[in-house]
Amino acid sequence: MSRRVRGFTLLEVMIAMAILILALTALLGHEGVAIQMSDFSNQASRATLLAQGKMLDLEHKLLKDSIDVLDNCESGDFRDIEMRKFEWEACAYKLEIEDGAVERLTEQVMALLTGFSGGGMDTGAIAGLAAAAQSANPDDPGAKMLGQIQMAVGAIPFFLQNLEDKVRKVRLVVKWKDAVADRTVILERFVTSLGVGQQAVKTDLPPDQVDPDDVAPKDDAPKDDAPKDTSK
Structure with missing residues (x-):
């Protein structure tokens, strides 16, 4: 006489499925957080590199045009380098010398x-x-x-x-938006125009008072590289 094999009941199957669903939900949730963190890290790295490059452009603009060119703030984006989702805003602040x-x-x-x-x-x-x-x-x-x-x-x-008058604190904010919230990267730097355009050597001194070591040699001076005939 063959013995009948007992299977799982419906209640046991439902409990097992519920445990599996809870475990998969937790795993998928952690995977989603990992994907979001990886995307945020990638976007933050891009924003940092963009901010550093833009800060160099702003520093060059301040020294070339005028130190107060950013006193009224400026803004824009990076569409010229195919980074349309990133925007920037820059302001320059004067040093406030307090009373006393x-x-x-x-x-x-x-x-x-x-x-x-x-x-x-x-x-x-x-x-x-x-x-x-x-x-x-x-x-x-x-x-x-x-x-x-x-x-x-x-x-x-x-x-x-x-x-x-000649020192500015430049504050640059790079902004973008992801699936969670609005993100920002802030970069600050002090820029000074002290000494810009000044010569290192005073040319109004008499020739006998100018130190020859302070005068840079001229590269465009003619050089006589032809060999000299010493047989005579």
């Missing part, structure tokens, strides 16, 4: 040059040093030091104003 910066920097310079500390050098002491420098003997070493201190203190306001 000249006085604090003056006190620090005076403390550094004279050896005083604690902020005891006020404007009256500075004026007294200036008067002493004018009335002292020019050949006296102390008078020379006072004159140098006076020059250093007098140059501080012009130095700060020069920084405010």
Whole structure:
């Protein structure tokens, strides 16, 4: 007499299918997150490279045209290199010199040059040093030091104003949108036009005071490479 083999019941099959569906759902969810993270990493790398290249273009524009050309902000996209989904926005901000910066920097310079500390050098002491420098003997070493201190203190306001006029903080934002949200990459850099267009050698000096090592050799100077006849 043959023995009948018992199979799975409908309830067991349904429970097994439910477990399989839950496991597949979790696996597919993790796979979807991995795909999204991979796509975000790829797009973020592209946006970073685009931002670095655009920052170089903006820096060249600031130095070539004008340091304040981006004070009103500019925007655009990268359609010229077939990157239409990426957009950029750039702004340049001036350095804000806060009130009292000249006085604090003056006190620090005076403390550094004279050896005083604690902020005891006020404007009256500075004026007294200036008067002493004018009335002292020019050949006296102390008078020379006072004159140098006076020059250093007098140059501080012009130095700060020069920084405010010729230094910009450039903020570049590259934006794009993926399946989840709007994404951005922000790049900031300080750009300065100090020294742009200035010559390294003063050409108004007399010829006997110009150091030959400071003058770059000219490549277009004619060279006599023909061999000389030394048999005579």
